[in-house]
Amino acid sequence: MVIVSSAFISKALSSPNLKDLRQIHALVITLNLEHSDFFSGKLIDKYSNLKDPHSSLSVFKRASSPPKNVYLWNSIIRALSHNGLSTKALDFYKKLREHNVSPDKYTFPPVxxxxxxxxxxxxxxxxxxxxxxxxxxxxxxxxxxxxxMYSRMGLLGRAREVFDEMPVRDIVSWNSLISGCSYHGCYEEAVGVYRELRSSWVVPDSFTVTSVLSAFGNLEGVKEGEGVHGFVVKLGVGSVVVVNNGLLSMYLKLRRLRDARRVFDEMVVRDSVTYNTMICGYFNLEMYEESVKMFLENFDQFKADILTVSSILRACGHLRDLRLAKYVHEYMMRGGFVVGTTVGNILIDVYAKCGDMIAARDVFKGMECKDTVSWNSIINGYIQSGDVLEAMQLFKMMMIMDERADHITYLMLVSVSTRLTDLKLGRGLHCNVTKSGFCSDVSVSNALIDMSAKCGEEGDSLQIFNSMESKDTVTWNMVISACVRSGDFATGLQVTTQMRNSGVVPDMATFLVILPMCASLAAKRLGKEIHCCLLRFGYESELRIGNALIEMYSKCGCLKSSLKVFEHMSRRDVVTWTGMIYAYGMYGEGEKALAAFADMEKNGVVPDNVVFIAIIYACSHSGLVEEGLACFEKMKTQYMIEPTMEHYACVVDLLSRSQKISKAEEFIQTMPIKPDASIWASLLRACRTSGDMEIAERVSKKIIELNPDDPGYSILASNTYAALRKWDKVSLIRKSLKDKQIKKNPGFSWIEVSNRVHVFRAGDVSAPQSEAIHKSLEILYSLMAKEGYIPDSREVSQNLEEEEEKRRLVCGHSERLAIAFGLLNTEPGTPLQVMKNLRVCGDCHEVTKLISRIVGREILVRDANRFHLFKDGTCSCKDRW
DNA sequence: CTAGGGTTAG
Structure with missing residues (x-):
């Protein structure tokens, strides 16, 4: 009886399904065979094959205990290991050892x-x-x-060691090694092992091919992948789905779309990996329409999983296709798809991108397990849709609910505070960042540097910069830009030097920060060096770099270099032309500026409001009144550009500089917007030059009434009253400036002599070679006096008792010191180039003209407004400045 | 009686 049943059960066990297996199991129990190691072992195996390891476990527990038969132990360990219960499998191995059962060679692979x-x-x-x-x-x-095992753990060297020590190897050994390399991104190594295999006696199989294809997909230069495709056919594995999936993936990664499509079309059997490979492949190539099309044409052919859905939804985000997103969402719900955290996060992002914040909020609310990404996504959604308040509200909620913010949360919020220039918010976030330890994150610190800088707190920027342990290119760019923004060029230069010594690789932004700094400083030498650097890094053909170079060279006094850069540019936009036109303007080359403007129009470049400022400015500095006015008209009527305050200021300047004072005043009266201090200041300067003190006084009164923020305008008015000797008014203005705690921008000049920059302040006696400078100036003054020069003290603003004292101050204007220093420290005949942060005063202008004749030198002076080339007693500005 | 390896994704 028992023998007959055993034979029957043995046969029945050969191919059962789970239902049959349970019946056989019951039979084994009723026949009291459950203590037979043979039947128990069989049952454990069968349950394991049907992915029911818990039934395997109960069989094991009811078997003879403690089992002595290693076969039973092997079966249970195998059952657990194969079904992913790894920890339990290892526990059983340890128990086996405790029971002093000797493992055999079959025990170990599952362990x-x-x-x-x-x-x-x-x-x-x-x-x-x-x-x-x-x-x-x-x-x-x-x-x-x-x-x-070692391959999967990424211990590729260790895997290789074990491989090398094996006395016998087969194709599985090779495959394990290759797939380990591929999986851990060591594609060259994977291909290397594959080549070794090809030169051995072992024949590759479909597993080999699939593993190595994924490596070839990531190695663009290696053409062997194609050979593998042919080899697949030769091996006879051309119809294996997994192999074809590998081929598909490789071709998609290598952007070989036609080959991928051919493999796909010729596949007889496809699985969900096939469709996912195509959908994800198109998505990764940013071919969102194709990705979506592949899904829509085949969604009934396979079961969409998290990969399918995440690719398709993200494609919807890129395509801003709200309808499709909602359709896919619905399809998921209908199909009983469990929306986990990852997919939920994608849905929030997609709905936000498509502008449906209500749907995004619904998904967010409905999510059972939210993570930091969920919060970030919804907050970012509100930020992008412009609802900063709601975003901040959510952040507060996040803090209250003790939800962990990460570096991305802070990155987003800091950029909001930057955009709003909300220093209070920014500093609050800075505190949070410090408390939660994210200040070690470079990108967060970079964002904080930028925030402080844009909120006008250069000191904060520098402090963060100095406290950073690791810095990247963006860090350096940001901190240099912070210095430039606040006008702290000395620190800007220092940081630039540090950056160059630190070995950080500069990017385009680096050059776009440093070049304008060189322009402001007129640091010609540094500018040229930087130009060489950017050639080395290959940025010379970039449009924005070209534009920055034009500006840098023109402001450094090298108009010719600007032109050279301009001529070499393969592409030119409005900014390029504006740069050239502005450059010509600064050098008083109004005709050339007009020609450039015409050239620009001929080249089909549409002018914007800035280029009109440049061209009117150029006309203004060359006395081309009619032409400038014509440009202004053209802007309004032909190009339909509404003039801004700056445009009006330019026109007033244009008229004033050419002494058409009444016309300028008339023009101001017809302006459709209320003129500000800059407009009146232009007129006032003209009155001062022409000596029209009646209008000057009237205009000064207007400026004071406007109470401008810029102290320069008030000081101009004050100087007018000083010239009229109305000292009560002068002291009144001075007092109001003092009350507002505004200090006059101190004037200074600098000159580059033998590769060093020397800075001079007005009346500075501590400057290098101070005594020699004063002595040589005295000699020059006496020579000038012989030519009939009388110092003009109108520019002096203080009510000093002694006329002599005033003269001393005038003599002390910083540009004269710089010029004298230059004369003393260069060979006779060498041209000088002096920079000044403010405008040159009338008396200094006169003096410089005379000096240029007396010493027979060209003196190029760049003031806050333009260039003056002094030569043989005349100036290129033709006294219009 | 029993054992080992592959493709999609960030």
Whole structure:
């Protein structure tokens, strides 16, 4: 009876489904066969194959206990390991050892696999030690399992060692090694092992091919991938789905769309990986329409999973296709798709991108497990849709709910405070960042540097910069830009030098920060060096770099270099032309500026409001009144550009400079917007030059009434009253400036002599070679006096008792010191180039003209407004400045 | 009686 039943059960066990298996199991129990190691072992195996490891476990527990038969132990360990219960499998291995059962060579592969599944390196090493100790180290199957384990753990060297020590290897050994390399991104190594394999006696199989294809997909230069495609056919694995999926993936990664499409079309059997590979592949190539099309044409052919859905939804985000997003969302819900955290986060982002914040909020509310990304996505959604208040509200909620903010949260919020120039908010965030330890994140610190700078707190920027342990290119760019923004060029230069010495690789932004700094400083030498640097880094053909170079060279006094850069540019936009036109303007080359403007129009470049400022400015500095006015008209009527305050100021300047004072005044009266201090100041300067003190006084009164923020305008008015000797008014203005705690921008000049910049302040006696400078100036004054020069003290603003004292102050204007220093320290005849942060005063202008004749030198002076080239007693500005 | 390896994704 028992013998008949055993035979029957043995046969019945050959191919059962789960229902049949349970019946057989019941039969085994009723026949009292459950203590038979043979039947128990069979049942454990069968349950395991049907992915029911818990039933396997209960069979094991009811079997003879403690089991002595290693076969039973092997079965249960295998059942657990194969079904992903790695920890349990390892526990059973330990129990086996405790019961003093001797493992055999069949015990180890599942145990090793369990270690691999847990990526537990220590346990892996321990098990491998046991294997070697018990003498199973040379077994092929055990060895393969170990190679695979180390491969999966990314310990590729260790895997290779074990591989090399194996006395026998087969294709599985090779495949384990190759797939390990591929999986861990060591594509060259994967291909290397593949080549070794090809030159051995072992024949590759479909597993080999699939593993190595994924490596070829990531190696653009290597053409062997194509060979593999042919080889696939030769091996006879051309119809294996997984192999074709590998080919598809490779071709898509290499952007070989036609090949991918051909493989796809010729596939007889496809699986969901096939469709996902196509959908994700198109998505990664930013071919969102194709990705979506692939899904819509085949969504009934396979079961969409998280990969499908995340690609398609993100494609909807890029395409701003709200309808499709909602459709896919619905399709997911209908199909019983569980919206987990990741997919929920994608949905929030997609709805936000498509502008449906209500839908985004609904998804957010409905999510059971929110993570930081969920909060970031919804906050970012509100920021992008312009609802900063709601975004901040959510951030507060996040803090209250003790939800962890990450570096991206802070990055987003800091950029909001930057955009709003909200220093209070920014500083609050800075505190949070410091408290939560994110100040070690470079990008967050960079954002804080930028925020402080744009809120006008250069000091904060520098402090953050100095406290940073690691800095990247953006950090340096930001801090230099902070210095430039606040006018602290000295620190800007220092940081630039540090950056160049630090070995950080500059990017385009670096040059776009440093070049304007060189322009402001007229640091010709540094500018040229930077030009060389950017050639070395290959940025010379960039449009914005070209534009910056034009500006840098023109402001450094090298108009010719500007022109050279301009001529070499392959593409030119409005900014390029504006740069050239402005450059010509600064040098008093109004005709050339007009020609450039016409050229620009001929080249089909549409002018914007800025280029009109440049051209009117150019006309203004060359006395081309009619032409300038014509440009102004053209802007309004032909190009329909509404003039701004700056345009009106330019026109007033244009008229005033040419002494058409009444016309200028008339023009101001017809302005459709209320003229500000800059407009009146232009007129006032003209009155001062022409000596029209009646209008000057009237205009000064207007300026004072406007109470301008810029102290320069008030000082101009004050100087007018000083010239009229109305000292009460002067002291009144001075007092109001003092009350507002505004200090006059101190004037200074600088000159570059033998590669060093020397700075001079008005009346500065501590300057280098001060005595020699004063002595040589005295000599020059006496020579000038012989030519009939009388110092003009109108520019002096203080009510000083002694006329002599006034003269001393005039003599002390910083540009004269710089010029004298230049004369003393260069060979006779060398041209001088002096920079000044304010405008040159009338008396200094006169003096410089005379000096240029007396010493026979060209003196180029760049003031806040333009260039003056002094030569043989005349100036290129033709006294219009 | 029993064992080992592959493709999509960030």
């Amino acid at each position: 090793v696999k369990a270690c691999a599944g847990l990526l537990d390196k220590e346990m892996g090493d321990w098990v491998y030690g046991e294997i070697v100790e018990l003498g199973f180290g040379s077994d092929l199957y055990v060895g393969n399992a170990v190679v695979d």
